[in-house]
Amino acid sequence: MPLTIRELPREKYVLPGHAACPGCPEAMGLRYVGMALGRRAILVIPAGCTSIIQGLSPGSGLAFPIINVAFASSDAVAAGASAAKEVLGEDAIVVVWAGDGATSDIGFATLSGAAERGDNIIHICVDNEAYMNTGIQRSSQTPRGAWTTTTWRGKAEPKKNMPLIMLSHGVPYVATASVAYPLDFIEKLRKAATIRGFKYIHLHAPCPVGWRFDPSETVEIARLAIETGMWVLFEAERGRVAISPPSRPYVDKSRRKPIVEYLKRQGRFRNITEELVKELEREVDEYWSILIKLSSQ
Amino acid sequence: MRLTLTGNYCVAYAVKLARVRVVSAYPITPQTTIVEKISEMVDEGEADIKMIRVESEHSALSAVYGAASAGVRSFTATSSHGLLYMHEMVWWVAQARIPLVMAVVTRTIGPPWNIWTDHHDIMGQRDTGWLIAMAENNQEVLDETIKLFKITEDPDVFLPGMIGLDAFVLSHTVEPVEVPDQDVVDSFLPERRQPYVIRAGDPLIMGNIPSDLVRNARMRWDVHLGLRNAETVIERVDQEWGKLTGRYHGGLTECYRCEDSKYIMMGIGSWVGDMRIAVDSLRDEGYPVGLLKIRYVRPFPVRRVYETVKGSKGVVVFDRSISAGSAGPLFLDVASHVQAMRLGIPVKNVVAGLAGVDVGYRDFELIVRRFVEEVEREGWVREFLEFYSGR
Numbered sequence A: 001m002p003l004t005i006r007e008l009p010r011e012k013y014v015l016p017g018h019a020a021c022p023g024c025p026e027a028m029g030l031r032y033v034g035m036a037l038g039r040r041a042i043l044v045i046p047a048g049c050t051s052i053i054q055g056l057s058p059g060s061g062l063a064f065p066i067i068n069v070a071f072a073s074s075d076a077v078a079a080g081a082s083a084a085k086e087v088l089g090e091d092a093i094v095v096v097w098a099g100d101g102a103t104s105d106i107g108f109a110t111l112s113g114a115a116e117r118g119d120n121i122i123h124i125c126v127d128n129e130a131y132m133n134t135g136i137q138r139s140s141q142t143p144r145g146a147w148t149t150t151t152w153r154g155k156a157e158p159k160k161n162m163p164l165i166m167l168s169h170g171v172p173y174v175a176t177a178s179v180a181y182p183l184d185f186i187e188k189l190r191k192a193a194t195i196r197g198f199k200y201i202h203l204h205a206p207c208p209v210g211w212r213f214d215p216s217e218t219v220e221i222a223r224l225a226i227e228t229g230m231w232v233l234f235e236a237e238r239g240r241v242a243i244s245p246p247s248r249p250y251v252d253k254s255r256r257k258p259i260v261e262y263l264k265r266q267g268r269f270r271n272i273t274e275e276l277v278k279e280l281e282r283e284v285d286e287y288w289s290i291l292i293k294l295s296s297q
Numbered sequence B: 001m002r003l004t005l006t007g008n009y010c011v012a013y014a015v016k017l018a019r020v021r022v023v024s025a026y027p028i029t030p031q032t033t034i035v036e037k038i039s040e041m042v043d044e045g046e047a048d049i050k051m052i053r054v055e056s057e058h059s060a061l062s063a064v065y066g067a068a069s070a071g072v073r074s075f076t077a078t079s080s081h082g083l084l085y086m087h088e089m090v091w092w093v094a095q096a097r098i099p100l101v102m103a104v105v106t107r108t109i110g111p112p113w114n115i116w117t118d119h120h121d122i123m124g125q126r127d128t129g130w131l132i133a134m135a136e137n138n139q140e141v142l143d144e145t146i147k148l149f150k151i152t153e154d155p156d157v158f159l160p161g162m163i164g165l166d167a168f169v170l171s172h173t174v175e176p177v178e179v180p181d182q183d184v185v186d187s188f189l190p191e192r193r194q195p196y197v198i199r200a201g202d203p204l205i206m207g208n209i210p211s212d213l214v215r216n217a218r219m220r221w222d223v224h225l226g227l228r229n230a231e232t233v234i235e236r237v238d239q240e241w242g243k244l245t246g247r248y249h250g251g252l253t254e255c256y257r258c259e260d261s262k263y264i265m266m267g268i269g270s271w272v273g274d275m276r277i278a279v280d281s282l283r284d285e286g287y288p289v290g291l292l293k294i295r296y297v298r299p300f301p302v303r304r305v306y307e308t309v310k311g312s313k314g315v316v317v318f319d320r321s322i323s324a325g326s327a328g329p330l331f332l333d334v335a336s337h338v339q340a341m342r343l344g345i346p347v348k349n350v351v352a353g354l355a356g357v358d359v360g361y362r363d364f365e366l367i368v369r370r371f372v373e374e375v376e377r378e379g380w381v382r383e384f385l386e387f388y389s390g391r
């Protein structure tokens, strides 16, 4: 039975006093983490927007136990905390909540190490496709063609494909998610919490500030990413890939919206050339064909 | 039980006896045999420790920090480049007030690659808020490692601590060592204490942005006060250990023949052993020399230094590292406190033994003889800083 909104708990984990921008996808994601894991969660958070979103100490706008940690350290800190809870026999789900920079750039070796060791943690990469906390600089997950404050003419390189990289680690659970599909994300989190070992969930998180769209449109933009096929929801248990229901219609390429519908809504792609759009289309098709091949195995 | 052990094995035995529950480390010469030995103890079922075999030192300290924050006694070990690679987390752990213990096998920093001992790695951590102990011999390595768990977990301190042992001279050299029984250590070490524990269901947040910078500044100052408190705690814990085992090491410092001396040598680490021999022979020659062994670089033993050097005619401080562009770090501490106390005594700094260059008792004799003669003749030292690279 699929999860419905009625079944979600009412306790709040993102409280008044948080300091997220209007329309912030990270604040949305944190709400869903609270709904999914509730009081069992311990969050480990490296430098990034969520360092700010928590609000000011003493006190906080988030109702989780949180260890804030250095930028590159989170999966190792989480591994230690998880090991300690096991030693003590305490129930806890230790979750790394890390940006795309913390996940795929500075913290990449730490993440890869924890994945390879099978540390019993959930890593959530909250992917707003740039270093937002320091003012919209490129990360390895900024898409090709996107403006950032360190790529004024648009990023020349493609987005690093973290879900596939994590799949290659052979970990028991890899999934992608989107802030536009909270029930899908919550179900994936709950499933991850039942699996022992290293779990990776990549949450697509359109950021109005960095992507240049109106704060009221976060969910719409996130949904367009799915509908154009630019972002694909799937999960892989023990390496077996299954396209998730919200993305399933788009296995059929003819049902995908043209990617320009997604791009033109975001100021960061304002100066993108037709050539680059073609390149992006080609990359989207290629990614889909890899996923389709993996999911039919 | 009397065993013949290397310094590194002493660390491993201490970790086991202290009932550490989580260990994480990354290999680097000459630290590696510490973790190898602990792994063996775990595999043989002799120690109930969870090992996290990480991919870097940054992660090693991060992992034990996570474990310690979550409530268990934790330990790591490293050396040289590994310690430098950890540096960000070295600060983080202390400012988060999480007690844990780390062994640092003191080794030269490259380039060029060099595995022999000097003290640049550990002395480079002086400002981080950690307790920093330096051992002279393997017995002290074992005893101080055990004691550090008690000292760092004392509510008046609540800070992490390092035990420094010199590469190869201690780490890979065997000495007869008295290893205490488990029940002795159990009676000495209380249950783990720490200022807070991160637990599921308890929304405690460590480290979000401060609303009040003055409060943040006070937290910084409080780390300093914690280290000052540690002065008393180190002394008390060493006395307890002395009563229990018959081995009191002197607390923050140890004086060797300084009571009736006029000139004081000071140093840290394994070469203090050679300094003792030099003191004896200089005494035989009629030079009124004593030795103050600094056992703790942090907290710096301000009072002990004052009490020892006041009334003396000169002090010579040996550093096995240099704060390039200034002077040796131990000297900088000694000289500034001697000056602040208006003692008006000449303090000379000899920087020696860098990059593992061997310095023996004959070198100390020569240097100190020259120093004493100069002060007797001139009343002061002309060059306060000397680089000594051999006889």
Ligand SMILES: Cc1ncc(C[n+]2csc(CCOP(=O)(O)OP(=O)(O)O)c2C)c(N)n1
Residues within 6 Å of the ligand: A047, A048, A049, A050, A071, A072, A098, A099, A100, A101, A102, A103, A128, A130, A131, A132, A133, A134, A139
């Ligand atoms: C070692 C280190 N280098 C740089 C920084 C500065 N810094 C803080 S957050 C950040 C970017 C975070 O980007 P990301 O992980 O994508 O998270 P977001 O802010 O987008 O949520 C940077 C570069 C730091 N805190 N630590």
Ligand code: SF4
Residues within 6 Å of the ligand: A019, A020, A021, A022, A023, A024, A025, A026, A027, A049, A053, A128, A132, A133, A207, A208, A209, A210
């Ligand atoms: S910059 Fe973006 S991700 Fe960061 S707090 Fe603002 S809306 Fe959220």
